[in-house]
Amino acid sequence: MQDSDAPPLCPHCAKPDFLCVCESVEPIDNKVALLILQHPQEQDRLLGTARLTKRALQNAELKIGLSWPSLAKVLGREANPADWAVLHLGAAHAKTLPRERELIVLDKKGEPLPDQDRALAGVKGVVIFDGSWAQAKTLWWRNPWVLKAKRLALNPKKPSLYGNLRREPRREALSTLEAAALALSRLEKRPAIETALLKDFSAMLDKYRAALASDAVTPAAPARKGGAPRRGRKKAVPAK
Ligand SMILES: [Zn+2]
Numbered sequence: 001m002q003d004s005d006a007p008p009l010c011p012h013c014a015k016p017d018f019l020c021v022c023e024s025v026e027p028i029d030n031k032v033a034l035l036i037l038q039h040p041q042e043q044d045r046l047l048g049t050a051r052l053t054k055r056a057l058q059n060a061e062l063k064i065g066l067s068w069p070s071l072a073k074v075l076g077r078e079a080n081p082a083d084w085a086v087l088h089l090g091a092a093h094a095k096t097l098p099r100e101r102e103l104i105v106l107d108k109k110g111e112p113l114p115d116q117d118r119a120l121a122g123v124k125g126v127v128i129f130d131g132s133w134a135q136a137k138t139l140w141w142r143n144p145w146v147l148k149a150k151r152l153a154l155n156p157k158k159p160s161l162y163g164n165l166r167r168e169p170r171r172e173a174l175s176t177l178e179a180a181a182l183a184l185s186r187l188e189k190r191p192a193i194e195t196a197l198l199k200d201f202s203a204m205l206d207k208y209r210a211a212l213a214s215d216a217v218t219p220a221a222p223a224r225k226g227g228a229p230r231r232g233r234k235k236a237v238p239a240k
Pocket residue numbers: 010011012013014015020021022023
């Protein structure tokens with residue numbers, strides 16, 4: 001089995017060399033744990049950020065699968081989902097979201113809880129589903145223990161750094177890395193967490209843009225070395 005055309009992938013971020021930023025990543029000592037559950041069919045190999053997020057955080061796990069019997073089983077240690085929070089998938093009611101807050105705890109009906117500071121205090125970890133919206137929804141329903149966790153809605157003030165690089169709009173339009181950065185930095189009240197993660201993400205996107213510019217990659221397609229341009233290839237839109 002040989003696939004000489006396929007570029008070698010980094011063992012940490014699973015990206016080809018022209019997108020890997022692992023060498024410049026300095027992992028942050030986050031206190032609130034992060035658990036990324038990735039759908040096995042997650043296809044966003046090039047621009048996906050789950051592995052990079054794990055690499056950029058000392059206290060993070062990435063698991064690939066569809067269902068786990070409990071949070072403790074996923075983590076391999078004692079854990080009570082009631083002490084954790086999960087990134088909410090359903091529509092949070094934009095009108096009722098407190099505008100000044102970027103991270104909001106919701107009740108089971110999707111309404112913000114009255115005492116936000118109290119609801120956010122003491123959260124020990126955050127679960128994020130990684131995949132398309134439909135895949136994340138599947139993960140949610142296949143893991144009923146997440147119903148015991150607090151629900152977090154994101155209300156980001158800034159748009160995703162993806163800009164127009166990504167074809168498919170995703171939930172909240174934020175990458176997994178940006179969602180984690182927002183949630184953890186607000187929970188720990190440490191803006192440095194977000195700054196560091198976004199720096200790594202920007203570096204990756206810069207490399208992607210450079211690869212687009214040099215024709216090493218076509219948008220939303222794997223790298224092709226010396227291959228003919230794809231039919232119907234979209235012209236890459238210059239980044240803002
Ligand atoms: Zn890497």
